[in-house]
Amino acid sequence: MENFLEAAYAEAAAGYAEGGIPIGSVLVHRGKIIGRGHNRRVQKGSAILHGEMDALENAGRLPAAVYRECELYTTLSPCPMCSGTILLYGIPKVIIGENKTFMGEEELLRSKGVQVNVMDDAACYNLMQQFIKDKPELWNEDIGV
Amino acid sequence: MENFLEAAYAEAAAGYAEGGIPIGSVLVHRGKIIGRGHNRRVQKGSAILHGEMDALENAGRLPAAVYRECELYTTLSPCPMCSGTILLYGIPKVIIGENKTFMGEEELLRSKGVQVNVMDDAACYNLMQQFIKDKPELWNEDIGV
Numbered sequence: 001m002e003n004f005l006e007a008a009y010a011e012a013a014a015g016y017a018e019g020g021i022p023i024g025s026v027l028v029h030r031g032k033i034i035g036r037g038h039n040r041r042v043q044k045g046s047a048i049l050h051g052e053m054d055a056l057e058n059a060g061r062l063p064a065a066v067y068r069e070c071e072l073y074t075t076l077s078p079c080p081m082c083s084g085t086i087l088l089y090g091i092p093k094v095i096i097g098e099n100k101t102f103m104g105e106e107e108l109l110r111s112k113g114v115q116v117n118v119m120d121d122a123a124c125y126n127l128m129q130q131f132i133k134d135k136p137e138l139w140n141e142d143i144g145v
Numbered sequence: 146m147e148n149f150l151e152a153a154y155a156e157a158a159a160g161y162a163e164g165g166i167p168i169g170s171v172l173v174h175r176g177k178i179i180g181r182g183h184n185r186r187v188q189k190g191s192a193i194l195h196g197e198m199d200a201l202e203n204a205g206r207l208p209a210a211v212y213r214e215c216e217l218y219t220t221l222s223p224c225p226m227c228s229g230t231i232l233l234y235g236i237p238k239v240i241i242g243e244n245k246t247f248m249g250e251e252e253l254l255r256s257k258g259v260q261v262n263v264m265d266d267a268a269c270y271n272l273m274q275q276f277i278k279d280k281p282e283l284w285n286e287d288i289g290v
């Protein structure tokens with residue numbers, strides 16, 4: 001089986017190669033990736049296409065029953081927007097590459113019954129640190145700072 | 146000055162005329178609309194373009210300082226995704242057409258210091274009721290039910 005966090009990281013790396021913010025995500029349903037995405041702020045001038053949102057958008061319109069059998073992999077702890085989207089669709093499990101760079105709404109997710117696993121992945125962390133060192137203003141824009 | 150809730154309603158009505166889900170939104174900065182949008186689930190096959198998200202996306206990339214001077218008008222109480230986005234960007238005030246059809250995360254928003262005004266607007270309510278009567282499955286898909 002494909003390593004899903006590696007697939008999310010590959011999305012992040014692809015975004016970085018495009019000059020974008022290196023955060024990637026994949027939506028997995030019953031052991032299969034049904035949506036892949038990465039942050040598109042730079043590439044599409046988007047205010048809402050974080051990696052997780054892009055993966056969900058690329059998965060297309062799905063019935064609620066599908067989301068409830070999904071796992072969402074993301075290279076970075078999900079912000080309030082992406083966490084709210086996880087709650088809207090009732091995605092029961094989120095696997096996070098790292099949360100040292102940014103601590104998202106993990107507690108909110110857990111309080112609503114979402115299983116949250118943090119992998120403390122060095123590759124995810126190092127890519128974000130390299131990006132933030134290069135472009136701190138772009139990172140701040142992405143998280144509303 | 147333009148009536149901003151009427152502008153959000155006009156977006157909702159435009160979406161309905163397109164065969165879509167009739168929820169509209171406008172983002173207002175210092176008394177001027179800088180983003181207009183409506184739900185695009187049907188029109189774009191989108192899982193994330195709720196009315197509020199579409200208005201924010203159409204406003205384009207903005208620095209955090211601008212969002213902090215904005216008001217977001219929406220015809221319907223904002224779901225967890227849209228509420229999370231309001232929190233991500235620190236939008237301080239949300240004006241809601243109605244919350245009888247759907248009660249969103251108003252308490253979460255208030256708990257984080259967002260001013261939330263509910264207008265109990267009959268036109269917003271009646272449009273949603275008409276839509277849900279026609280297409281209940283589409284409405285359920287939009288709110289993850």
